[in-house]
Every structure is written in C-alpha cells, then in structure tokens.
Ligand SMILES: CC(C)=CCC/C(C)=C/COP(=O)(O)OP(=O)(O)O
C-alpha cells in the first residue's frame with residue numbers, strides 16, 4: 012500500500028509479475044570515486060619526522076609522569092593532550108597520573124578551590140572512570156541549590172568548565188542536572204553582559220554547539236589544534252606533535268578510503284538506483300568510532316558492513332515487496348545462499364555482498380585471532396533483518412506502534428549493534444566466547460549507544476520520511492500516544508537521548524569480560540551520531556556539514572608543523588570530474604593552517620589499548636573529600 016505523497020514505480024518481479032516499488036529518490040553521492048581512489052598516494056615525507064616524533068613523545072611522557080607538577084597543572088596538561096587528539100599515545104601515563112590524582116584527593120581532600128578547577132578535576136576523573144561524587148559542587152551553590160551568575164571572564168571560565176563537567180552526570184544526580192540547565196542558559200546570555208576576549212567567546216560558542224564529552228575526538232582535535240595555536244601559553248612541543256600526528260593519521264585514513272572506493276565501485280551497489288550511495292559517509296562513521304592507526308582492519312571491514320546495513324535498510328524500506336522481504340529474511344535466518352535465484356537481482360547483489368563481507372570478517376578472525384565468529388555475526392544479521400521485516404510489515408499494515416514497542420525494534424534495525432560487534436571482533440587482541448556471549452545479549456552500553464544513533468536519526472530524518480509516507484518514527488509514535496505537539500515530542504526524544512548518555516556514563520564504569528577499545532567505541536558511536544545528525548540528515552542527504560567534515564578530516568588540509576597561518580592546497584587532488592570547489596566555509600577552515608599531507612606510512616605502531624579492566628564504582632568518596 013503506497014502512501015499519498017509517495018513516489019512509486021512499476022517493475023517486474025522474479026516471477027514475471029508486475030509489482031509496485033517505492034522510491035525514496037535519494038540524491039547521488041557528492042563524491043567522485045575516481046578522485047577518492049587517487050587519494051593517499053601523494054606524499055611520502057613522514058619518515059623524515061619519525062625520529063623527531065619519538066623524541067617529542069618522550070618529552071610529553073616525561074611531563075605527564077612529572078612528580079613536581081601540581082594536580083591542577085597536570086589535569087590541564089592531560090585535558091590538552093586529549094583534546095589535541097594525542098591521548099591514545101599516552102594511555103598508560105595518563106591512567107597512572109589520574110590514579111595518583113584520585114588517590115591524593117581521596118587521602119587529603121578535594122582541595123580544588125574554584126569552580127573552574129573543581130569542574131575540570133571532576134570531568135577528567137569521571138572520564139577516567141573514577142566516580143567522584145557530585146557533592147564536590149555543593150559548595151558553589153546557594154541554599155536554594157543555585158549556582159552564581161558570573162561577573163567577569165574568570166567567572167565565565169568556571170561556568171564553561173561546569174557546563175562541560177555536567178555532561179558526565181549519572182541518572183538521579185540532581186546537582187549535575189541543575190548545573191547543566193543553569194550553565195547552558197547562562198552561557199547563552201553571558202556574552203551580552205560580559206565583555207570577553209574573542210578567544211573565550213569562541214570557546215563558549217564551541218561548547219554550546221556541542222560539549223566535549225559528545226564530540227568525536229578526531230573532530231575535536233582539528234578544532235582544538237587551531238584554537239591551541241592561538242593560546243599565549245601553548246606548549247610548542249605539544250602543538251607540533253599534535254599537527255604531525257594529525258597528518259599521519261589523516262594519511263592513513265586517506266589510503267584506506269581510497270582502497271575502499273575501489274571495492275565499492277567493483278561491488279556495484281553504488282549503481283543500484285534505489286539505494287543510498289554513501290561510501291564516504293560510512294567510512295567517516297567508522298573513522299570517528301576508531302581512528303587510531305592500528306585499527307585499519309576494523310575501519311575497512313566495518314565500513315563495508317555499514318555500507319551493506321544501509322543497502323539492506325533501503326531494500327526493506329524502499330525496494331522490496333513484502334513477499335520478497337520475507338524470502339530474504341528467511342535466507343538470512345538460515346544463512347543460506349542456495350536457491351538465491353528466488354530473489355530479484357538487486358536484492359541478490361545486496362545479500363551476497365553482506366554474506367561475503369561477513370565471511371571475510373570470519374576469515375580474518377580465524378587467521379589473526381584463531382576464532383571462528385560466524386554464528387555471532389549471523390545472529391546479529393538475523394536479528395537485524397527480522398527487525399527490518401517487522402518495520403516493513405508495520406508500513407504495509409499502517410501500524411502505529413507505541414514508542415516503547417517502536418524502540419525495541421528500531422534500535423536493532425539501525426545497525427549499531429552489528430557495528431559494535433564488528434568493532435569488538437576487529438580491535439581486540441583476544442576474542443573470547445565469554446565476551447561474544449555477553450555482546451550477543453546486547454549489554455546496556457551497546458544498546459544505549461545504538462539508541463542514541465536511532466533517536467538522533469529520527470530527530471533529523473523523520474520529517475522527510477513522513478513526507479514520503481514512511482512508518483511512524485519515535486517523534487510520531489510519541490505524538491500519537493500522548494497527544495503531544497511535534498515540538499513537545501521532539502523535546503521528549505531529546506530527553507531520551509540525554510537519558511541514554513547518563514546510562515552510558517554509568518555503564519563505562521562497570522567491569523566487563525571484554526578487552527580492547529570496545530567500550531570507548533560504544534561511546535564514540537553515540538558521539539558520531541550526535542555529529543552526523545546535529546544539523547539534519549548528515550548521513551542520508553549528501554553534502555552539508557558531513558561533507559565538510561570529510562573534506563577537512565580525510566581528503567584535504569594537513570598541517571604544516573613548522574608554519575603558522577597560510578596554507579597551500581594539496582597539489583595532487585585527483586582528476587575528479589564532479590568535484591566541487593570548497594565552499595566559503597571550507598575555505599575558511601582550510602585557511603587555518605594547511606599544507607600538503609606528509610606521508611602514507613604509519614609511525615611506530617602503538618600497542619593496542621586495553622580498556623578491559625574496570626574499577627569498581629567508588630561510593631562514599633565524599634566522606635574522604
Ligand atoms: C549504525 C550506523 C552507522 C548506521 C548508519 C546506517 C543507517 C541504516 C542509517 C539509517 O538510515 P535511515 O535514516 O533510512 O533509517 P531508518 O530507515 O531505519 O529510519
């Protein structure tokens with residue numbers, strides 16, 4: 012049954028019958044794959060810097076390990092290292108330093124006098140899974156629990172720091188809820204009342220646009236390197252190292268995406284008229300989830316998985332008839348490719364590609380980790396396609412689910428659970444049955460991070476989807492069941508996003524039978540979703556902010572570590588016919604210090620991070636503080 016405004020086409024199915032197929036009229040990709048394939052082969056200068064990079068890394072380690080530095084300066088240094096995108100080089104040193112700060116505070120008392128240092132200490136300790144109690148903020152509130160309005164620049168800095176800290180709240184932490192509400196409103200107004208420096212004003216705008224905790228580290232690094240360069244008390248070693256490292260990671264990402272473009276064009280899914288052709292956007296999702304050089308296999312194979320997740324979504328949402336979708340779901344459930352001729356060629360292409368890439372992952376895990384994982388990948392695909400089929404049936408029956416019923420299905424159908432499974436498989440040093448069984452039960456952290464993708468997707472895409480007669484999404488489900496207006500429903504859904512974040516803040520502090528960067532990847536998936544859907548559908552609708560992110564993150568604009576300001580573009584930018592010149596906004600970003608990329612070789616490999624060990628949540632710490 013086609014909805015009123017919906018575009019449809021007549022087509023012939025495998026039995027020679029006429030069927031009505033929907034059409035979402037997705038726009039073509041804005042990327043020229045000839046250009047993308049040419050990336051990553053322009054420069055080979057990074058070896059020139061390898062020795063210097065190692066020396067600078069040694070210097071930064073020495074600083075982080077320093078016993079002379081007071082705890083506030085140490086926290087500022089660690090915050091800076093992380094925001095510059097360098098945290099992954101110094102995990103061990105940072106972990107040790109944070110433990111020492113925590114022990115010192117537990118033994119001698121909190122000791123941070125002002126709001127700025129208290130908030131920074133709180134944010135960083137929570138970020139490192141030390142559950143410091145929210146009571147450390149009580150002394151900054153009056154007897155009604157309100158925080159004070161700042162009257163000068165220092166006050167604004169404190170408020171900004173409080174705002175950033177409040178995003179680490181757990182469920183039920185009222186002081187932090189108040190802090191978040193107060194600081195956001197106050198920061199929005201404060202610019203009118205206080206004459207602050209342009210640099211502080213930029214920091215306030217940046218924070219209000221999105222808090223640090225929600226920003227993908229890689230995107231934050233780009234902004235922060237530029238901002239840090241303008242700071243009077245910047246550390247030149249840190250700045251130079253950050254630029255070199257940014258370039259080095261970028262050169263690796265370029266190479267990976269160029270190879271993926273080759274795979275994508277050969278596969279031919281980009282030519283299926285009904286499906287979104289979004290290879291670059293899919294790569295960006297993955298590069299934001301795990302950006303570190305040593306996880307190239309994860310970026311490569313999980314990008315392929317997400318390409319197929321989107322293609323399958325379009326098969327179920329747009330192209331397939333209910334009968335075809337039932338056959339396809341049954342194939343996936345039985346993990347069978349015999350009699351594949353029962354499916355029309357376009358669906359067959361998608362299913363076979365999905366089957367092949369899943370087997371490629373299995374071969375990789377067998378070869379690299381001695382573990383066969385097909386039953387686990389299969390289960391997730393089966394769950395996912397069953398969820399997609401359920402949504403297709405809702406569509407055909409014009410069923411209007413309640414929000415809870417909707418979320419149960421639609422969190423599975425968006426593909427984040429499968430993506431996180433692949434992240435585990437392709438980043439951990441050791442795959443265990445215990446971890447796989449645990450992940451297959453969809454633990455809270457995985458569910459919540461995928462729910463953040465789903466809810467943000469709905470906030471950004473449902474207007475277009477309603478226009479073309481799609482199913483109800485979370486906003487419409489809530490409007491339908493509560494008689495709320497659209498604006499109130501949107502606020503409700505944003506409230507759910509916040510709830511999911513609070514759950515994740517709690518979940519990362521638990522212990523898990525999982526090693527590798529899996530937990531952080533869950534947070535990063537939610538962060539990527541915040542950024543993809545912040546200004547509309549940055550995934551489905553090509554161009555806009557996502558294109559800008561891709562341009563500055565992957566295809567253009569490495570830093571010149573020796574020069575400030577000025578830039579020159581990449582000399583070899585491919586021969587893309589359709590490539591558009593950068594927009595004025597991109598031009599502005601590029602002017603912040605661009606130079607040709609340095610090299611394609613990776614630096615000395617960094618040992619894989621181990622996030623597996625969890626501290627037990629610390630209660631009663633206020634007593635000690
Ligand atoms: C986990 C990741 C990275 C997912 C990205 C791919 C994806 C299926 C997006 C949703 O498409 P949509 O807007 O068509 O969603 P739906 O049809 O489910 O509403």
Ligand SMILES: [Mg+2]
Nearest residue numbers: 324325328329
């Ligand atoms: Mg869809």
